Amino acid sequence: MVNQARRAERRGEALTRESIVAAAIELLDLEGDAGLTFRALATKLSTGAGAIYWHVANKEELLLAATELVVSAALSNADDAGDTTPRETVRTIAVGVFDAIDAHPWLGTQLARAPSHSAMLSIFEGIGRAVQALEVPQAAQFTSAMTLVNYMLGVGSQNAANARMVDAAADRREFLSKTAAVWAALDADEYAFTRTMAAPLRDHDDRAEFLAGIDLILAGIARP
Amino acid sequence: MVNQARRAERRGEALTRESIVAAAIELLDLEGDAGLTFRALATKLSTGAGAIYWHVANKEELLLAATELVVSAALSNADDAGDTTPRETVRTIAVGVFDAIDAHPWLGTQLARAPSHSAMLSIFEGIGRAVQALEVPQAAQFTSAMTLVNYMLGVGSQNAANARMVDAAADRREFLSKTAAVWAALDADEYAFTRTMAAPLRDHDDRAEFLAGIDLILAGIARP
DNA sequence: ACCTGAACACCGTTCAAGT
DNA sequence: ACCTGAACACCGTTCAAGT
Numbered sequence: 319m320v321n322q323a324r325r326a327e328r329r330g331e332a333l334t335r336e337s338i339v340a341a342a343i344e345l346l347d348l349e350g351d352a353g354l355t356f357r358a359l360a361t362k363l364s365t366g367a368g369a370i371y372w373h374v375a376n377k378e379e380l381l382l383a384a385t386e387l388v389v390s391a392a393l394s395n396a397d398d399a400g401d402t403t404p405r406e407t408v409r410t411i412a413v414g415v416f417d418a419i420d421a422h423p424w425l426g427t428q429l430a431r432a433p434s435h436s437a438m439l440s441i442f443e444g445i446g447r448a449v450q451a452l453e454v455p456q457a458a459q460f461t462s463a464m465t466l467v468n469y470m471l472g473v474g475s476q477n478a479a480n481a482r483m484v485d486a487a488a489d490r491r492e493f494l495s496k497t498a499a500v501w502a503a504l505d506a507d508e509y510a511f512t513r514t515m516a517a518p519l520r521d522h523d524d525r526a527e528f529l530a531g532i533d534l535i536l537a538g539i540a541r542p
Numbered sequence: 543m544v545n546q547a548r549r550a551e552r553r554g555e556a557l558t559r560e561s562i563v564a565a566a567i568e569l570l571d572l573e574g575d576a577g578l579t580f581r582a583l584a585t586k587l588s589t590g591a592g593a594i595y596w597h598v599a600n601k602e603e604l605l606l607a608a609t610e611l612v613v614s615a616a617l618s619n620a621d622d623a624g625d626t627t628p629r630e631t632v633r634t635i636a637v638g639v640f641d642a643i644d645a646h647p648w649l650g651t652q653l654a655r656a657p658s659h660s661a662m663l664s665i666f667e668g669i670g671r672a673v674q675a676l677e678v679p680q681a682a683q684f685t686s687a688m689t690l691v692n693y694m695l696g697v698g699s700q701n702a703a704n705a706r707m708v709d710a711a712a713d714r715r716e717f718l719s720k721t722a723a724v725w726a727a728l729d730a731d732e733y734a735f736t737r738t739m740a741a742p743l744r745d746h747d748d749r750a751e752f753l754a755g756i757d758l759i760l761a762g763i764a765r766p
Numbered sequence: 767a768c769c770t771g772a773a774c775a776c777c778g779t780t781c782a783a784g785t
Numbered sequence: 786a787c788c789t790g791a792a793c794a795c796c797g798t799t800c801a802a803g804t
Contacts, residue, residue: 332787333787333788355776355777355778356777356778356779357776357777357778365788365789366788366789366790367778367779367789367790368779368780368781368788368789368790368791369787369788369789369790371778371779371780372786372787372788373787376778376779377778377779427654427655430651430654430696430699430700430703431651431699431703432703439728439733439736442735442736442739443732443733443734443735443736446735446736446739447734447735449735450735459735459738459739459742460739460742460743460746460751461751461754461755461758462758463735463739464751464755465693465754465755465758465759467696468693468696468697468700468755469689469692469693469696469759470696471695471696471699471700472654472691472692472693472694472695472696472697472698472699473692473696474696475654475655475695475696475699476654476692476695479654479655479656504663508667509663509667510667510671511666511667511670511671511673511674511683511687512663512666512667512670514683515666515670515683515684515687518683518684519684522684527684527685527688530685530689531685531688531689531692533762534685534686534689534759534762534763535689535693535758535759535762536762537761537762537765538757538758538759538760538761538762538763538765539758539762540765541761541762541764541765556768557768557769579795579796579797580796580797580798581795581796581797589769589770590769590770590771591770591771591797591798592769592770592771592772592798592799592800593768593769593770593771595797595798595799596767596768596769597768600797600798601797601798767804768803768804769802769803769804770800770801770802770803770804771800771801771802771803772799772800772801772802773798773799773800773801774797774798774799774800775796775797775798775799776795776796776797776798777794777795777796777797778793778794778795778796779792779793779794779795780791780792780793780794781789781790781791781792781793782789782790782791782792783788783789783790783791784787784788784789784790785786785787785788785789
C-alpha cells in the first residue's frame with residue numbers, strides 16, 4: 319500500500335539506473351558536489367535511500383556514470399562539428415569539454431579525481447587521433463596527447479574550484495575583479511610578476527584564454 | 543589532573559598550530575586524503591577533537607596550511623638550484639612541484655581544489671618570472687604562465703588519483719602494466735589510437751613524461 | 767587562555783523485513 | 786525482483802564545562 323503510494327508519486331515510473339543518474343546530475347548541477355547525497359537523491363526520486371543501492375553499487379559508481387554521460391554527450395556534439403583540420407578537431411574537443419565543465423562544474427572535480435575511467439579515455443582517444451592526423455612522429459604522440467589532456471584537466475579543476483568560490487561571491491565578474499584587486503595589492507618584491515597580471519586576470523575571457531593555451535601547446539607540438 | 547596526564551603524554555609540548563599542521567601532514571602521507579580526520583588527529587596529538595579548533599578554524603584551513611607548508615618547502619629547494627636559464631628555472635620549479643606531489647599525493651588533490659590560495663600564487667609567481675625572463679611579449683605572459691601552471695595542475699591531480707589506485711594494486715609498475723593491458727584490449731575501431739598507446743603507457747617514466755610536456759609548452763611559448 | 771568530551775546534525779552503506 | 790526504513794559506523798563542528 320505504502321509502496322503503491324510511493325510509486326504513484328513518481329507517476330508509476332520504475333526506479334532505473336538511468337533515472338537515478340539523471341536525478342544525480344540534476345542535483346549536482348543545482349547544489350554542487352556537496353548536494354549529492356543518497357538521502358537527497360532518494361527524496362527527489364520519492365523512494366528510500368537504500369533502494370538506490372539495488373541499481374547502483376555505491377556513490378563512486380554513481381559519479382562515474384554521471385561523468386560518463388555528460389562527457390559522452392559533449393563529445394558527440396564535438397563529433398558533429400565537421401572540422402576540416404586536425405587542429406580544429408583538437409579545439410572542438412577541448413572546447414566541448416570546457417563547456418561541459420562550465421555547465422557542470424562538478425565535472426571538473428570528477429575528471430581530475432578518476433582519470434582512468436571511460437570518460438577520460440574517450441577524450442584521450444579523440445585528442446590522440448587528431449594528434450596522429452597532425453603527423454606527429456610516433457614517439458611523440460603519447461607526450462603530445464597527454465600534454466593536451468592534462469592541460470584540459472588542469473583548467474577543468476580550476477574552473478570547478480572557481481565555480482565553488484563564485485557561489486559564495488555574487489557573480490563571476492565580481493569574483494574576478496576582487497581577486498584582481500588582491501593580486502594588485504600583493505607585496506611588490508615578492509609578487510612582482512603576479513601584480514602585473516592583475517589587469518589581464520580581471521579582463522580575460524575564460525574560454526578564449528583556455529583556447530589560447532591549447533594553441534600554445536599545438537604550436538609546441540608543431541615545432542620540429 | 544587528567545589534563546596534566548594528557549600533556550605529559552605529549553611530553554609537555556603545548557598544542558600549537560604548527561604541531562597540528564605537522565601531524566596532519568604525517569597523517570595525510572600515511573593514510574591518504576581519507577586518513578585525515580579530527581578524531582585521528584586528536585588521538586595522534588593525545589588530545590580531544592575539539593581542542594584542535596582552538597588553533598585552526600576548520601578542516602579547510604588545516605588543509606590549506608598543510609598545502610602551503612609543503613609547497614613552500616618545495617619551492618625554496620627550487621630556489622637553491624642555481625639555474626642559469628629561464629627555461630631551466632621553469633623546469634626546476636615544475637619538477638619541484640611534481641616531486642612534492644609524488645611524495646605527498648594528497649597535495650595534487652589539494653592544489654586542484656583551491657587554486658586561488660597562497661601555494662598556487664607562489665608557483666604562478668615563480669613560473670611567471672621565468673616567462674618574463676624568456677622575453678615573452680607582455681600580452682602573452684598571462685597565457686604562457688597560466689598554461690604551464692594549468693598543465694602542472696592537471697598532471698598533479700592525475701598523479702594523486704593514480705596514487706589512490708596504486709594503493710589498491712600492489713605497486714606502480716604493476717598498476718601501469720595492468721592499465722596498459724586494458725588499453726591493448728580495447729575495441730580496435732572505437733579506440734584505435736589509445737590501443738597503440740598501450741606500450742608507451744607501460745614503459746613511460748612519469749617524471750620524464752611530465753618534463754617532456756613542459757618542454758612542449760616551452761617550445762610553443764618560444765615559437766614566434 | 768586553553769582544553770575536554772559529550773552532543774548535534776549530518777554522511778555512505780547494510781540489511782532484515784516487506785511486497 | 787525490487788523496495789523500505791531503521792540501524793551502524795562513521796564524519797565535521799559546537800559548546801558547556803572544566804583547569
